[in-house]
Amino acid sequence: MALVTTKDMFAKALKNDYAIGAFNVNNMEIIQGIVDAAKIEQAPLILQVSAGARKYAKPAYLTKLVEAAIEDTGLDIALHLDHGEDFEICKKCVDDGFTSVMIDGSKHSFEENIRITKEVVEYAHAHGVVVEAELGKLAGVEDDVKVDARSATFTDPDEAAEFVERTGVDSLAIAIGTSHGAYKFKGEPYLDYERLKKIHTLIPDTPLVLHGASTVLQDFVAKCNQYGGQVAGAQGVPEEMIREAVKYGICKVNIDTDLRLAMTAEVRKFIMENPAEFDPRKFLGPARSAIQDMVQHKIRNVLNASNTL
Numbered sequence: 001m002a003l004v005t006t007k008d009m010f011a012k013a014l015k016n017d018y019a020i021g022a023f024n025v026n027n028m029e030i031i032q033g034i035v036d037a038a039k040i041e042q043a044p045l046i047l048q049v050s051a052g053a054r055k056y057a058k059p060a061y062l063t064k065l066v067e068a069a070i071e072d073t074g075l076d077i078a079l080h081l082d083h084g085e086d087f088e089i090c091k092k093c094v095d096d097g098f099t100s101v102m103i104d105g106s107k108h109s110f111e112e113n114i115r116i117t118k119e120v121v122e123y124a125h126a127h128g129v130v131v132e133a134e135l136g137k138l139a140g141v142e143d144d145v146k147v148d149a150r151s152a153t154f155t156d157p158d159e160a161a162e163f164v165e166r167t168g169v170d171s172l173a174i175a176i177g178t179s180h181g182a183y184k185f186k187g188e189p190y191l192d193y194e195r196l197k198k199i200h201t202l203i204p205d206t207p208l209v210l211h212g213a214s215t216v217l218q219d220f221v222a223k224c225n226q227y228g229g230q231v232a233g234a235q236g237v238p239e240e241m242i243r244e245a246v247k248y249g250i251c252k253v254n255i256d257t258d259l260r261l262a263m264t265a266e267v268r269k270f271i272m273e274n275p276a277e278f279d280p281r282k283f284l285g286p287a288r289s290a291i292q293d294m295v296q297h298k299i300r301n302v303l304n305a306s307n308t309l
Ligand code: G3H
Pocket: 024, 050, 051, 052, 053, 082, 083, 141, 142, 143, 144, 180, 256, 257
């Protein structure tokens, strides 16, 4: 049991057509729900921390909670920085013991993205840490990295091959139609599978990463709205579309919004139904259980990663 890099887990996933869930963590209950699910399912696991999460929880708390989760479950877990904006935050996380960092240079020009990615790769690799980069722009808001929906551009396959070759990056996040958050598509959901296949053909050994991969489970949306929420019209990537993407080199599936919705639905329900209660454990407990059930469902039915340890 240890903090591990994603190297072995990606190699196995790529060979056997399943994906690793990369779940965003912000507090103890979220971490516990996720790791308990991964333990029951015997699935490999990535826990990822955004700059916002580090600010919210303070860096040391999240690192220690993940260490506690490893001690408690006996699982090997990869601890990953999500959407690192620059070299400094990536370096900080490497120095703090993360086993994987993302440098998100997608808002920069191709050449500048290559330059900062190379800088991070050099430092991270020298410390035994792996690096994810991003090429192409997702629509929406990525942590502090703002991306205008109208300027969203999908990843160019030839550029992806050149980028991986020139940077030596370990995995690549691509843009093929997903976006962050709970409102991913205005009309019919669409992912550019032809583009994905082309990228995978050109760089077959590079694990590809799908950001914005929450399904926005409608049971949670309905429960939020039933108990006073206002998340009408929320729509994510249908489960079968994620399963399809996993066939063409997607090894890491990023999920945050589904965790938020699962937690919020349970908290809303409990508070509305029990107005006299004020013990937070009474609603954080069910919220943690809802996260566990949801993550088990994903591992089994969407990522196909159950019993792959
Ligand atoms: O991709 C963004 C993740 O959902 C993290 O969101 O910056 O609000 O923690 P956050």
